[in-house]
Amino acid sequence: MxxxxxxxxxxxxxxxxxxxxxxxxxxxxxxxxxxxxxxYRPKSLYRIPAIRVEKARFPVTDVHSHVYARTPSQVQQWIRNLDEVGVEKSIIMVSAAGKEFDEAMKLYGPYSDRFEVWCGLDYSGADEPDFPAKTIAELERCHRAGARGVGELSDKGRGLNRRNADPGPAGLHIDDPRMDPILERCADLGLPVNIHVGEDRWMYEPMDATNDGMMNAFKWKIPDDPNVLRHDQVVDTLDRAVAKHPRVTFIACHFANCCSDLSRLAAMLVAHPKLYA
Known part of the structure; x- marks a missing residue:
């Protein structure tokens, strides 16, 4: 130039x-x-008592974190931060298998008393007949290497193995029959499954003056695409999967993105004893 x-x-x-x-x-x-x-940046005029909690009274487990620290020194700083606020352990969801999981395990594995590393699933070859067997083999390898859970799986409507921005047809949803043997193997190995389904309902509504969550929804809006499941449809895939696999411990992160109607989540929690959110 x-x-x-x-x-x-x-x-x-x-x-x-x-x-x-x-x-x-x-x-x-x-x-x-x-x-x-x-x-709009209002400054509050209220004079009310405020209690600032600097440290947890009892040991806390952070059940949803990711590979934020990328170097040993950053991991050490993270541990100091945990000590400062009273967090006993953080769960690191790599959301990947293979090399990416191995690198995370190498970085966080030496501190197993402070970090628990969870792997993702290998979706490559999802349309091939041997897909479940190959994915299970990699899952078992990750488990032997130290994985203590699976997550964060993510299906925002187009599938676990597709992004909403990807063109073309939908991919694999959590209730797909191809996922059944994989989820059952998770149960055999005692691996809980953390999954993100959809987004909150505001992300599906028109981005106009009637959307009371538009300031946040616009960033995460869901495309109006026939190959992308709508809010209730993608939540239903989780409901069906949990019903099919009562031995699996599921964690529906972000309250299964049912914040606009917690009764929907409540009904699922009542129906499925091993579902958490």
């Missing part, structure tokens, strides 16, 4: 940064009918 182009790009970036900063500074002086909701 020529020097003139680099200079031009640098000037453009500087101009954008200055424009954004100037708008942020001026937003506080805008009249109410011109103030954007994303810039």
């Amino acid at each position: 020529r020097l003139s182009q680099l200079v031009a790009d640098g000037l453009l970036l500087a101009a954008l940064l200055l424009t954004g900063r100037a708008y942020a500074q001026s937003a506080t002086n805008l009249p109410p009918d011109q103030l954007l909701l994303k810039d």
Whole structure:
């Protein structure tokens, strides 16, 4: 790239940064009918007692974390953070098998008293006849290497092995018959399964003035695609899978994304003793 182009790009970036900063500074002086909701920063006038809890009174287990620390020194800092706030152990959900799991196990494995590492599943060859057997073989290998659970599996509508942004047909859902032997093997090995299904209902609604969760929903909105299950449909896949596999301990993370209607989650918890959220 020529020097003139680099200079031009640098000037453009500087101009954008200055424009954004100037708008942020001026937003506080805008009249109410011109103030954007994303810039609303109210300062509370309430004078009420506040209790700031700096450390847990009893040992806490953080059941939902990921591979945030990437180096031994970062892991050491994480342990110091755990000690500071009274967290006894964190569960690290790698959400992958193979090399990615092995690398996480190498990093966190030496601190098994503070971190519990969970593997993901290998979905490659999902349409092949030997898919369940191959996936189970890798699951067993991860278990021997130290995996103590499976997660975070994720199906936001297009399938466990597909992203919503991917084109084409839907993939594998948790209640798919191909998943049955895999889930049963999880039960045999005593591996709980953490799964993320869908998103909260606001992400499926029109992104307009009637959506009371739009500020967050817009970022995570679900595409209106016939190959992507809607909210109730994807939650139903979990309900059916849990019913089919009563020996498996399931954790529906984020309250199964039923925050808009907790009675839906409550009914599932009552019906399935080994389902947690």
